[in-house]
Amino acid sequence: MLEILVIDDDMRMRQLIEEILTEEGHSVTAIGDSREAMLMLKERHYDLVVTDLKMPYADGMEILAYAKKINPECLVIMITAHGTIESAIEAIKKGAYDYIQKPFGPDQLLVLVQRAEGHIKLIHENKRLSEEVRSFTETGFIGTSRSIEKIKDLIEKAAPLDTTILIQGETGTGKELVARLIHKKSTRFQNTFLPVNCGALSEGILESELFGHEKGAFTGAMSRRKGLFETANGGTVFLDEINNTSPSMQVKLLRVLQENTIMRVGSSMPVPVDVRIVAASNTNLAEDAAAGRFRKDLFYRLNVVAVDISPLRERREDIPLLAHHFLNKYGKKFNKEISRFSPHAMEILSVYAWPGNVRELENVMERTVIMETSSEITPQSLPSEIRGEPPDPLSCIGLMTLDDMEKFLIQRTLRELEGQKNKAAEALGIDVSTLWRKIKKYNIE
Ligand SMILES: Nc1ncnc2c1ncn2[C@@H]1O[C@H](COP(=O)(O)OP(=O)(O)OP(=O)(O)O)[C@@H](O)[C@H]1O
Ligand SMILES: [Mg+2]
Structure with missing residues (x-):
C-alpha cells in the first residue's frame, strides 16, 4: 500500500x-x-x-x-x-x-x-x-547466513578461552578477518596480533623469522635476534597457509604447541613463550593429514576449535549484504553518492560463482563504484566477466564501417588458412564464388 x-x-x-x-x-x-x-x-x-x-x-x-x-x-x-x-x-x-x-x-x-x-x-x-550493514560494522564480519551465524557464535565462545584455533576456507573467504576478530575478542586484545605467511617464506627464513637466532647461527647472523614468537609474547600469532609448511617445520611448530617453548636457531636452550596460535589453511587439513601431506599430531593440536568458512557460492544470501557493505565502503572512499543496486545488477551479483570469494566481490565493488556514473549500480558498470558475457572480440578495434569489417574478416581468414579459398569460404559460411566476388570488390591481394 x-x-x-x-x-x-x-x-x-x-x-x-x-x-x-x-x-x-x-x-x-x-x-x-x-x-x-x-x-x-x-x-x-x-x-x-x-x-x-x-x-x-x-x-x-x-x-x-x-x-x-x-x-x-x-x-x-x-x-x-x-x-x-x-x-x-x-x-x-x-x-x-x-x-x-x-x-x-x-x-x-x-x-x-x-x-x-x-x-x-x-x-x-x-x-x-x-x-x-551499518549495525555490523562494529565487527566488520558481515553475513547472516547460517554458516556465518555459526562462526560468529563460535568466535564469541572460543575467543576468550585461549585455545588454539584452526580456520579453514578457500582463498578470500575471510580467514584473516576471522583471526583478527578472535584476537580482538580475546583477553590478549591489548597485545600484538602477528600474522605470518608460512607459505611465502623459504624454510630457513621462516625458521629464523619465527624463532629468532643466536649470533653466528648461520652466515650473516651478525647478532642475536628475537623471533616473532618472542616479539608477540602475550599476544596472538596467526600462522597463515600452515598447510604449506615443510615436515621439519611442522615438528618445530608442534613443539611450540606442546611445550610453549621455542628454540632459537643456533641454540638448544628452550625459551618459554606465551602466545596464542591461530592457524589458517586454504586446504582441508584433515584430508592432508589423512593423505600424509601434513603431520597428524600437529593437525590434532591445531584443530582444538575448528572454524570452517564456506565459499561464498554456498551462502549466496550473504551477497546482497556484503555488496552493500562494500558499496558503502568504496562510496565513502571515492566520494560517490551511490545508494542502491538496480534489481538486475543485484541478480547478476547473486548468481555469479565467485571463485575468489569475498575478496573478489570486494574488488568488483571497488571497480564498479569507480565506473558508475549514476546514483544506482547498474549492470553496465559491472565487469563483463561477472555479467557472464563473452569478452568483446572487437574491443581492440576502433569504429569501422561494415564494409571495412567484412574486408578485415576476409583478409584475416585467408591469412589464417594460408590463402586456401575453399577452406576460407567454408569458414566464412559463404560459397567460393561469393568469396571471389568480395576479394575483387575489396581489392584483396
Ligand atoms: N564476512 C566478511 N565480511 C566483510 N568482509 C569480508 C568478509 N569476508 C572477507 N572479507 C573481506 O574480504 C577480503 C579477503 O579476506 P581475508 O584476507 O580475510 O581472506 P583469506 O581467507 O585470508 O584469503 P586468502 O586465503 O587468500 O589469504 C578482506 O578485505 C576482508 O576484509
Ligand atoms: Mg589470508
Whole structure:
C-alpha cells in the first residue's frame, strides 16, 4: 500500500484517479488546489505524487521540485495533456518518475503505479540492507547466513578461552578477518596480533623469522635476534597457509604447541613463550593429514576449535549484504553518492560463482563504484566477466564501417588458412564464388 497524493484542478479527473487507486488498496488524498498541496507535502509523508502539469497557481513542475526538496525519495508521476511531450520529457529530466498522457484508461494508470510501487519497495529494501550493514560494522564480519551465524557464535565462545584455533576456507573467504576478530575478542586484545605467511617464506627464513637466532647461527647472523614468537609474547600469532609448511617445520611448530617453548636457531636452550596460535589453511587439513601431506599430531593440536568458512557460492544470501557493505565502503572512499543496486545488477551479483570469494566481490565493488556514473549500480558498470558475457572480440578495434569489417574478416581468414579459398569460404559460411566476388570488390591481394 502506498501513501499517494493526487493533485489536479479538474475535479472529475482527480475523483476518477482517487477511485481507481483507492480500489487498489492505496491510501489516497486528492486535492485541487496546488498551493494547498504543497502544505500537505510538508505535513505528511507521501510515497507517490500524481500531479497534473497545467494548473493555476503552482504548476506540476513546481510541485515536482517542491516534493523532491521535501523528500528526495518521493516519486512523482506527471499527468500531461495530449501533444505536450516536450514538457513530459522536461519533467523526467527534472526528476519525475514517469508521466502519463491524457486521456488514459484505468489500467494504464495502474500499471504505472504498480511499477512505482516496485521501485519504492526496492528503495526500502536497499535502505534496510544499508542500515543492517551499518549495525555490523562494529565487527566488520558481515553475513547472516547460517554458516556465518555459526562462526560468529563460535568466535564469541572460543575467543576468550585461549585455545588454539584452526580456520579453514578457500582463498578470500575471510580467514584473516576471522583471526583478527578472535584476537580482538580475546583477553590478549591489548597485545600484538602477528600474522605470518608460512607459505611465502623459504624454510630457513621462516625458521629464523619465527624463532629468532643466536649470533653466528648461520652466515650473516651478525647478532642475536628475537623471533616473532618472542616479539608477540602475550599476544596472538596467526600462522597463515600452515598447510604449506615443510615436515621439519611442522615438528618445530608442534613443539611450540606442546611445550610453549621455542628454540632459537643456533641454540638448544628452550625459551618459554606465551602466545596464542591461530592457524589458517586454504586446504582441508584433515584430508592432508589423512593423505600424509601434513603431520597428524600437529593437525590434532591445531584443530582444538575448528572454524570452517564456506565459499561464498554456498551462502549466496550473504551477497546482497556484503555488496552493500562494500558499496558503502568504496562510496565513502571515492566520494560517490551511490545508494542502491538496480534489481538486475543485484541478480547478476547473486548468481555469479565467485571463485575468489569475498575478496573478489570486494574488488568488483571497488571497480564498479569507480565506473558508475549514476546514483544506482547498474549492470553496465559491472565487469563483463561477472555479467557472464563473452569478452568483446572487437574491443581492440576502433569504429569501422561494415564494409571495412567484412574486408578485415576476409583478409584475416585467408591469412589464417594460408590463402586456401575453399577452406576460407567454408569458414566464412559463404560459397567460393561469393568469396571471389568480395576479394575483387575489396581489392584483396
Ligand atoms: N564476512 C566478511 N565480511 C566483510 N568482509 C569480508 C568478509 N569476508 C572477507 N572479507 C573481506 O574480504 C577480503 C579477503 O579476506 P581475508 O584476507 O580475510 O581472506 P583469506 O581467507 O585470508 O584469503 P586468502 O586465503 O587468500 O589469504 C578482506 O578485505 C576482508 O576484509
Ligand atoms: Mg589470508
